[in-house]
Amino acid sequence: MTWALILSFGAVAYALKLLGAVVIGQRSVPAALQRCLLLIPAALLAALITKDTFTSGQEIVLDARIVGLVVAGVLSWRKAPFAVIVFAGVGATALLRAFA
Amino acid sequence: MHYFRAPEARRVVSASLVIGVAFVVFGMSFGVLAVGAGASVAQACVMSLFIFTGASQMSIVSVIAAGGSPASAFGGAVLLAGRNAVYGLAMSPVLDGSLGSRLLGAQWVIDETTALVTAEDGDERKKTVFWVSAPILYAAWNLGTLGGALIGNSIDPTTFGLDAAFPVMFTAMVVPHLRTRNGRRAAAFGAVTSVALAPFLPVGLPILVCALGMLFGLSPEPESGPVRTDGAP
Numbered sequence: 001m002t003w004a005l006i007l008s009f010g011a012v013a014y015a016l017k018l019l020g021a022v023v024i025g026q027r028s029v030p031a032a033l034q035r036c037l038l039l040i041p042a043a044l045l046a047a048l049i050t051k052d053t054f055t056s057g058q059e060i061v062l063d064a065r066i067v068g069l070v071v072a073g074v075l076s077w078r079k080a081p082f083a084v085i086v087f088a089g090v091g092a093t094a095l096l097r098a099f100a
Numbered sequence: 101m102h103y104f105r106a107p108e109a110r111r112v113v114s115a116s117l118v119i120g121v122a123f124v125v126f127g128m129s130f131g132v133l134a135v136g137a138g139a140s141v142a143q144a145c146v147m148s149l150f151i152f153t154g155a156s157q158m159s160i161v162s163v164i165a166a167g168g169s170p171a172s173a174f175g176g177a178v179l180l181a182g183r184n185a186v187y188g189l190a191m192s193p194v195l196d197g198s199l200g201s202r203l204l205g206a207q208w209v210i211d212e213t214t215a216l217v218t219a220e221d222g223d224e225r226k227k228t229v230f231w232v233s234a235p236i237l238y239a240a241w242n243l244g245t246l247g248g249a250l251i252g253n254s255i256d257p258t259t260f261g262l263d264a265a266f267p268v269m270f271t272a273m274v275v276p277h278l279r280t281r282n283g284r285r286a287a288a289f290g291a292v293t294s295v296a297l298a299p300f301l302p303v304g305l306p307i308l309v310c311a312l313g314m315l316f317g318l319s320p321e322p323e324s325g326p327v328r329t330d331g332a333p
Contacts, residue, residue, distance in 0.1 A: 086272070
């Protein structure tokens with residue numbers, strides 16, 4: 001982790017917020033562009049989930065993390081509180097590692 | 101500060117405290133994982149203070165922890181942070197005060213404050229909700245980060261199954277984005293593409309390719325609702 005990465009991204013993240021809230025203000029943005037931008041989290045978060053569950057570096061690895069993902073998926077779908085999802089998902093992985 | 105004396109302020113404070121508890125837990129998880137990925141306690145805290153958008157912060161830590169380059173970590177985080185610019189369009193009725201208040205308020209335009217504000221009717225109520233909830237959530241996120249970073253500094257994260265904390269938290273964060281048909285399509289594309297490309301591209305780059313899933317937004321949604329998430333800024 002480098003300060004250059006943290007500070008440069010901090011500046012960009014704030015600039016993006018300013019762009020929407022202060023610069024663009026009430027001007028309108030094409031509906032299709034707006035729909036596309038709002039889809040980015042769905043695509044990227046799903047990509048991060050499978051990357052962090054099924055890969056290690058550039059290798060595909062299947063291990064106890066899958067159990068944590070399944071537990072988190074079920075609890076998220078049932079609208080469990082955030083803390084419950086995190087502790088149950090991480091706990092399930094740790095338990096499986098301890099006994100497997 | 102007069103917004104804290106508005107008639108509906110108590111209701112907003114209690115709603116914010118509920119989300120605030122989730123923010124403390126998520127902030128702590130972020131702090132632990134950031135330190136585990138090689139950040140110092142100061143670096144983790146500066147990230148939460150100045151970046152304050154959880155999905156991007158987590159994605160940076162996730163890519164760095166997996167051995168990705170700073171450039172690819174930066175790219176994925178920028179794409180994730182782009183939605184805050186879109187949220188700003190919905191927040192303009194709230195941010196119409198002095199330049200100073202707009203510069204401060206802009207930093208607090210995130211998933212949760214946008215969801216809370218868009219759920220209210222009337223500009224005055226929207227303002228109360230924003231200026232009451234945002235500082236509570238900001239404080240919760242940063243206190244959680246500090247606590248997590250201090251804990252992370254004194255334990256070995258790998259012994260607690262904390263590598264599983266990344267997919268677990270991203271799962272909790274993605275579910276609200278799956279309510280629409282295009283959201284589910286984009287997520288399916290991202291999930292498959294990310295693993296399929298992993299063996300062939302440097303760590304961090306497949307995530308950037310996955311952003312192409314946003315193109316599903318070119319086709320209109322049959323029905324659409326407001327985007328909101330639970331527990332992460």
